Amino acid sequence: MSWARIMAPLSGGEGDKAAIAAAARLAEPFGAELACVYTPADVADVMPWMGEGFLGGIQTTALESLKEAAEVGEKNARAAMAGVAYAKSQFISLQTPVWAGLSAESRLSDVVVFNNDPARGRGPLGEAFQQMVADEQRPVLIAREGFAVGGPVAVAWDGGKEASRAARLAMPLLEKASRVVILAAPKATSRSFDPHRLQAYYAARGVKAEVDVLPDSGDAAPLLLYAANKIEAGVLVAGAFGHPRLQEFIFGGTTRTLLSADHPSLFLSH
Numbered sequence: 001m002s003w004a005r006i007m008a009p010l011s012g013g014e015g016d017k018a019a020i021a022a023a024a025r026l027a028e029p030f031g032a033e034l035a036c037v038y039t040p041a042d043v044a045d046v047m048p049w050m051g052e053g054f055l056g057g058i059q060t061t062a063l064e065s066l067k068e069a070a071e072v073g074e075k076n077a078r079a080a081m082a083g084v085a086y087a088k089s090q091f092i093s094l095q096t097p098v099w100a101g102l103s104a105e106s107r108l109s110d111v112v113v114f115n116n117d118p119a120r121g122r123g124p125l126g127e128a129f130q131q132m133v134a135d136e137q138r139p140v141l142i143a144r145e146g147f148a149v150g151g152p153v154a155v156a157w158d159g160g161k162e163a164s165r166a167a168r169l170a171m172p173l174l175e176k177a178s179r180v181v182i183l184a185a186p187k188a189t190s191r192s193f194d195p196h197r198l199q200a201y202y203a204a205r206g207v208k209a210e211v212d213v214l215p216d217s218g219d220a221a222p223l224l225l226y227a228a229n230k231i232e233a234g235v236l237v238a239g240a241f242g243h244p245r246l247q248e249f250i251f252g253g254t255t256r257t258l259l260s261a262d263h264p265s266l267f268l269s270h
Contacts, residue, residue, distance in 0.1 A: 001171045007035045007109035011124040012073025015115050016080035022143030023113040024086040029149045029176055034089040037105050038077040039128055040070035042098035102128060106138045113141045119259050133240050133270050139169045142266040152179040154233040156224050159193025162239025166269040167198060170237040180209040183227045187217035221257030233264050240270040
């Protein structure tokens with residue numbers, strides 16, 4: 001298996017260069033295209049409260065400010081991309097409707113890369129992160145300091161649908177890993193499952209994986225993080241759990257704890 005297109009949403013802010021660099025590190029071993037997608041604030045978001053055909057002075061000023069900010073942001077995003085040397089890169093600037101464009105780009109990408117801030121609901125890309133994970137159900141990499149392809153990878157496994165999607169979609173990453181360890185915490189869930197079934201699934205596809213059954217009960221997230229850090233995993237593969245959002249997406253407790261940690265990087269799928 002392989003990946004052919006890696007996508008990095010950009011805001012025009014300080015975090016863009018680190019996100020692009022991480023996305024390039026993910027794309028390079030696969031010879032994949034890197035799509036840098038500038039995602040500005042959408043003018044359509046401020047239009048609904050205006051009457052059709054009406055544009056007053058305050059509204060006009062607000063729209064002009066948004067347009068100027070988008071132009072500055074795009075310039076910054078282009079500069080961030082230029083600062084990361086990766087030959088197979090493409091810059092895409094989304095226009096209104098921005099969210100529809102972002103969805104379309106993600107559907108033609110194998111992995112969407114973010115840094116920590118959007119994953120924690122901070123900054124202008126917080127909603128984009130929620131959209132990618134919850135609405136589009138795209139595999140997402142949260143790249144943290146030191147992210148690289150080729151080191152040890154941990155796979156959180158409980159036999160559930162979300163964990164299954166993540167474990168399968170991460171196959172290209174696992175094929176490049178120096179070590180793969182399946183982490184199972186059976187006493188932390190009411191679900192009955194056998195982690196050796198996943199081990200056999202990987203073996204049939206040429207990936208040799210170890211199984212680490214965690215003996216403790218309680219919240220699964222701290223157990224998984226401790227075990228992943230113990231094997232010096234650079235990436236933890238996990239299913240993303242959550243509830244349907246009204247105005248704000250609320251992740252389940254295990255996922256919230258993983259997102260709050262500083263290490264390792266996360267490969268998530270909902």
